[in-house]
Amino acid sequence: MPDAEIHTAWMLRSYREQQEIEGFGEMSYEERRQAVIRVREQKVQSYKDNKSSQALKSLKKIYKNTEAYIHLTYAERERFIFDLVARIKSWTFARIFAEIIDKKDYHPPKPELTPETQAFERIVTRIEKYLSHISGEQKEYGLLIHDECESVTFSHVCNMKRYHRRGTFKSSIQHIIETPLFVSSNHTNMVQIADCCAYALRRYYDASDTALYLPIKSRADKIGSDIVGFNHYTANQHCECDMCKAKRKRQGRGRG
DSSP: OTTOOOOHHHHTSOOHHHHHSTTGGGSOHHHHHHHHHHHHHHHHHHHHHTTOHHHHHHHHHHHHHHGGGTTSOHHHHHHHHHHHHHHHHHOTTOOBOEEEEOGGGOOOSSTTOOHHHHHHHHHHHHHHHHHHHHOOSSOOOBOOEEEOOHHHHHHHHHHHHHHHHHOOSSOOOSSBOSSOEEEOGGGOHHHHHHHHHHHHHHHHHHHOOOTTHHHHHTTBOEETTEEOSEEEEOSOTTOOSHHHHHHHHHHHTTOO
């Protein structure tokens, strides 16, 4: 569908209905769409007949979030996402910053410091340091754009105002203007691309899947050859992920 949101996680799901349709790959896009719609309508009706209200609600959510992609086979959807991360990799002007937190290992000294708050502060600090680094005679400024999220909007705005007054734990804020702007991801391509990068990182940490992670990794902010744009917060002192190994290497050289 033209102008459909690029939602990586929903695009890379397996759509069981497609597997049930004989010759699905040989159909035209419109034939595929109509065939999937027919199968889905039958399944919704069967759930209604069995009065499975919770299961029906879950099914409708899946159908709603995948509706834009049902005319594409899994191979076509996968190829699209791989083409996208290849394009991101080619953007030499871009830098990616990410904070990965293992919530099961998250035990901050201040209970009110939620994982979302800590991740936000660390991302803000890294972006501030990056903007400071690239500033020359002319000062470079940045503006944060955030996916709409009611659960963090108020806290992020309040925290950003506080950072402007007092700085973060590790840096004053001189190059980031305003508070974050919150936008709907289905209207903003760059937020969708950020979502794709987040998915790639999650797959790496949850399933050791490097297929999407490696292209994304090439755009992480670096000091020399060391990746400093990504950080993994974990209680596992022997974590073998790229970020933790790089951190131990820097600490061994006395760079912290």
